[in-house]
Amino acid sequence: MLGLAIGYFVWYTPYAALTKALSSGLLPGMDARVGGLVLLPAAALGTLAGSLAFLSVSGWWRYAGRRRVAGREVLWPAPAAVTAGLFMALIIATTTLNYTFAGVSILFMLLMMRGGVLVLSPVVDAARRRPVLVYSWAALGLSLLAVAVALADVDSYQLTLAAVASLGVYLSGYIGRFQIMSRVAKTGDPAIDRRYLVEEQIAAVLWQVGLLAVLAAIGAGPVLGALREGFTSFLLTPAAVPAFGVGLLYEALFVYGTLIYLDPREYTWCVPANRCASLLSGLVASYGLAWLTGIATPGAGQLAGTALIGLAVLALSYPALRAAAARRWAWARRHRVVFVCGGNTGRSAMAEAIARADGDGTWSPRSAGLAPRVAGEPMAAPAVAALRRIGVPPRRHRTRLLTRQMCREADAVFCMTQAQRTAVEQIAPEARGRTFCLDPARDIADPSGAPDPASAYLRTAQALREQVRTRLRERLPHLQQVGG
Structure with a gap:
């Protein structure tokens, strides 16, 4: 689990930095910020390419379900994975979109996303009647406190109607995804859990690209028109390459994050493990952008929140620390x-x-x-x-x-x-x-x-x-x- 959390941190840091830089117009050669809806198509194509690359290199295609169609064996994800993929597509799209709303604090959106999923975790555990252990409650409480303390650095608490709607879709995606994941996976059996990851991933990237393409084809109004621009003229601009990179980086996040959530322990344990890595990544990304572009560095609230995250990590590590101490004592005896x-x-x-x-x-x-x-x-x-x-x-x-x-x-x-x-x-x-x-x-x-x-x-x-x-x-x- 420590390796998965480190992997998530390593990939989330450049993802957050690149997304913030694009949405704020901070990259070299950019004279304007890139709107979130314009950014989404290129990012979705990047996630699709990253997914195909990961499944090909890892060989995890073999875990996906198959069915014979017209005498040929084809990949055939289970219906539950297809539905989970739809929820995941909504999460992928809104994760990138939430960094790009004009006039809305990126830090505020980040903290709302993280805090919202933290709050959802015990609710989903309760719905699935999954017991929550004391140290998981402790980690959850410390993680939420870290979010609350970091809010002190937010310079504006304004949320547009579109931002609120995007947050709602983001959290709804997690509710649906966690419910399905709890029912068909999260078993500790590598074959079952990897099949779920592969099938959900295939469905998610196809859902995302397909839905965006349909909406862009309609192209009516400023919202759908922005999606059409993302599939057409924007792909010919220099900013399309880093936007594609955003999608590639998110593919790595998807794999590491999903493997964390598939751990058989309760969500109240797994979600803080994921969110702690995410919050630390956001802090490192902010310092990196400050060093590269001269924007303001994170304030005292985020630094105090980081200290609380350290305590949350210790709470999450309690079972491993206890087991290590027991092994050490047994060896000494x-x-x-x-x-x-x-x-x-x-x-x-x-x-x-x-x-x-x-x-x-x-x-x-x-x-x-x-x-x-x-x-x-x-x-x-x-x-x-x-x-x-x-x-x-x-x-x-x-x-x-x-x-x-x-x-x-x-x-x-x-x-x-x-x-x-x-x-x-x-x-x-x-x-x-x-x-x-x-x-x-x-x-x-x-x-x-x-x-x-x-x-x-x-x-x-x-x-x-x-x-x-x-x-x-x-x-x-x-x-x-x-x-x-």
Whole structure:
């Protein structure tokens, strides 16, 4: 989820900056602002091109539904995805349009869009009877507070009738989209969720381009006339290229944003994750435009809102932080066991592999040698073969020299012979009470010099398996006391 939020932030920043620059006439060579309705056709074509590119490069076409028509298999989105695509087309169009109304603060529209979707999220969860957890409520509250604080920087709270209507369409699109998404996707199953994303995307771009083209063909009145201009003369101007780029950037936002919303957790969690990235992107985009064009930088309200967004991110991260802390605690509670032999290519290496295979997560086994020939040498081939014959997967192994620090950190050190135990106690006298022979009754001999190495290593592996299981089971109460 963090990767998706970062991806959304990375793509939304240039999208917001480019859309603001176009609508404000800030790009080099522009002598006038571009109206939102004029901008929409080029942006829609850019989204269509971006969608085709994404689906082709990713190969996600394969997730879409298909049907045989006239003997040929064709893409056939589910009816629910077609309807969701219509709602998404309305969202795409109004997202770009909301930045372009003359006399209306871009920041005010941005905050109304973000705040509106934040408010909708628990409503949709309640309608779908999806439980909302405490940390999700906390993130939602902090996100809404961030929007409210940022409103202090708005220089004009005026909204035209067209701006209000566009906001209404934008929020209605999210209501319809979230309802359908909750019903047919948002399962956590990658195949189901990706099918929804692909089919909704195909339907959305076709709906958008098709509806705009029909309205432009009618062309009656100033509104539809602006759309006709966007499909005709505007496409021949230099501003058409960045307008097309706006659509390409929105395609990336669509993918990242949809994947965030498809997370099986409640919308009250997913929406703040998306909106936090969006608000941060808007702030970065504003600073970028201020640096490039000399317009005013964001005020104190937006900076204070950013601090609140940071707190909202922490609230969203609570489950992950709690899980990470639990893993760290569990790792700290694992019992550190070191197996020691001479060269660390045979006996101790096999004992480590056996302990890892038979362990229940409470042991952290390692192995080392008192006198390895070469540091980093792999396990002996007959040892690998012997482990496989007793059903133990041989892990990747590299020899290491036993150090005093390893003995200090270990809860128990198991040696193959009495002589090795004595040597370990000389290396680390403080580990004397935690150093033992793996087999208390006899030494476990080195099989490397045997006439028949394969049989010798197999017998040694069998003996090690028995002793490792017995000794770790016997020492467990002591280890728990040491570890606790």
